[in-house]
Amino acid sequence: xSNFKIIETGIADLVIIEPLVFEDERGFFLESYNKxxxxxxxxxxxxxxxxxxxxxxxxxxxxxYQSKHSQGKxxxxxxxxxxxxxxxxxxxxxxxxxxxxxxxxxxxxxxxYVPEGFAHGFLTLEDETEFxxxxxxxxxxxxxxGIFWNDDILxxxxxxxxxxxxxxxxxxxxxxxxxxxxxxxxYYF
Ligand SMILES: Cc1cn([C@H]2C[C@H](O)[C@@H](COP(=O)(O)OP(=O)(O)O[C@H]3O[C@@H](C)C(=O)[C@@H](O)[C@H]3O)O2)c(=O)[nH]c1=O
Numbered sequence: 001x002s003n004f005k006i007i008e009t010g011i012a013d014l015v016i017i018e019p020l021v022f023e024d025e026r027g028f029f030l031e032s033y034n035k036x037x038x039x040x041x042x043x044x045x046x047x048x049x050x051x052x053x054x055x056x057x058x059x060x061x062x063x064x065y066q067s068k069h070s071q072g073k074x075x076x077x078x079x080x081x082x083x084x085x086x087x088x089x090x091x092x093x094x095x096x097x098x099x100x101x102x103x104x105x106x107x108x109x110x111x112x113y114v115p116e117g118f119a120h121g122f123l124t125l126e127d128e129t130e131f132x133x134x135x136x137x138x139x140x141x142x143x144x145x146g147i148f149w150n151d152d153i154l155x156x157x158x159x160x161x162x163x164x165x166x167x168x169x170x171x172x173x174x175x176x177x178x179x180x181x182x183x184x185x186x187y188y189f
Contacts, residue, residue, distance in 0.1 A: 002020075002040060002041060002080070003019060003020040003031045004017050004018065004038070004041060005017070008091045010095070011064040011093075011095045012093065012094075013115040014088070014100055014112075016110055016112055017110070018111075019031060019032060019109060029137060032076065033047070038042055043113065048137065049071075049137070049138050049139065050135070050155065051107040052130065055129050055131070056127050056171065057126050057139060057165065058124065058165045059123070059129075059170075059171045059172075060122070060171070060172050060176070061176065062121015062146065062149055063151075063179070064120055064121060064145070065089060065118065065147075066139075067145045067188075069134040069140045071136055071137045072114065072116045072171070073083060073134070075104065075113075075114060076104060076109070076132055077106055077132075077133075078106060078130045078132055079106050079130075080106060080121040080124065080125070080126035080128055081106070082125060082129055082131060083103050083122060083158065083159050084103075084104050084120075085099055085120060085121050085122065085158075086100055086101075086112070086114040086120050087120075087147065089117055089118055089119055090187055090188070096184075097182065099101070099154055101157070101158075103125070105125075116189070119146065119147050121149055123159075123165075123170075125163045125165075130181050143149070145180075147181070148176075148182075149179070151181055152181070153182045153184070
């Protein structure tokens with residue numbers, strides 16, 4: 001018996017994790033990580049940094065990766081909602097350059113494991129969205145890298161208008177507005 005259910009995405013190692021939610025008259029309880037249960041499901045990783053960000057609706061963060069010290073990230077939303085995206089940057093992977101996206105929100109309580117060798121980003125769909133994640137490596141600003149969110153080759157289908165967000169009202173950091181294009185010839189990982 002596991003407290004977690006794994007859903008495959010079609011991209012190797014990139015999985016959706018549904019925690020078992022125990023509800024009662026007080027509210028709910030869930031395990032957001034359990035080393036033993038994860039290992040029994042084939043998810044062997046060691047987390048060494050936890051992060052938490054809060055964003056208003058229409059914020060787009062990403063697509064980020066570290067060129068060295070690549071981070072695996074176990075991501076989830078504890079308040080609000082995001083549309084979360086991972087891009088396979090593993091040069092030898094049959095799905096190199098492919099992306100997968102899904103909604104993570106406080107109701108569905110889904111988690112997403114984005115392994116090392118991927119770029120990651122998200123769009124917030126509600127105000128006051130809180131995003132929390134565990135990482136398998138530390139943050140190294142000198143290796144902080146990324147790919148432009150609206151890259152012509154990746155063609156990520158961000159559900160911007162579906163949520164009544166106007167493209168020219170997206171809130172994106174200056175750093176993220178100036179990220180590189182995706183390059184099939186580049187060796188990422
Ligand atoms: C990511 C990070 C940032 N910082 C600092 C640097 C900067 O001054 C401030 C904000 O950083 P950023 O603008 O890079 O934050 P943000 O855009 O939220 O970065 C995050 O985006 C998502 C999509 C990811 O996948 C994460 O791994 C991370 O890259 O926080 C840390 O001190 N440690 C960290 O681990």
